[in-house]
Amino acid sequence: GFAVTAMPSGVKELGYPVYSEKDTVQYRLDYQFSPVQKSDLNLAKYPDYSGKPxxxxxxxxxxxxxxxxxxxTGPVSGHITGCEIEYNQAGQSFHQPVPCEFALDKS
Known part of the structure; x- marks a missing residue:
């Protein structure tokens, strides 16, 4: 599992899609989900593996x-920060906080 721990005001979390580099050719760091956009940055055209162990x-x-x-959804008050990863190893569950920060840019 993966989750962000701090979402600034003005930003609504919609989900956590999981992609394969085999499908997207490389790791994507920016993208659009707009169905109008037909460029390679539109990840909606790739399979989403979330929920599939x-x-x-x-x-x-x-x-x-x-x-x-x-x-x-409105003026963004800051960056998206903090990530948490959950995984199982040898039958035991682990929860690992990972430092991360994402800035939203209008382009």
Whole structure:
């Protein structure tokens, strides 16, 4: 599992899609979900693997990556900060906070 811990005012969390680098050709750091936009940045055209468990073998790097899908609803008061990852290893559940920060940019 993946979640952001602090969402600024003016931003609404819509979900956490999970993509495969095998589908998107590379990790995407910016994108649009607008159905009007037909560019390669429109991740809505790729499969979303969220909610589908998968295994990462020891010492391996996963081709999957999570993103946070948001909607700007008003003036944004700051950055999106803090990430949490939940996973199971050898039958035991783990919760790991990870420092992260995302700035929203109008373009």
């Amino acid at each position: 998968f295994t990462i073998e020891p010492g391996a790097q996963s081709d999957r990556y999570a993103m946070v899908k948001v909607e700007v």
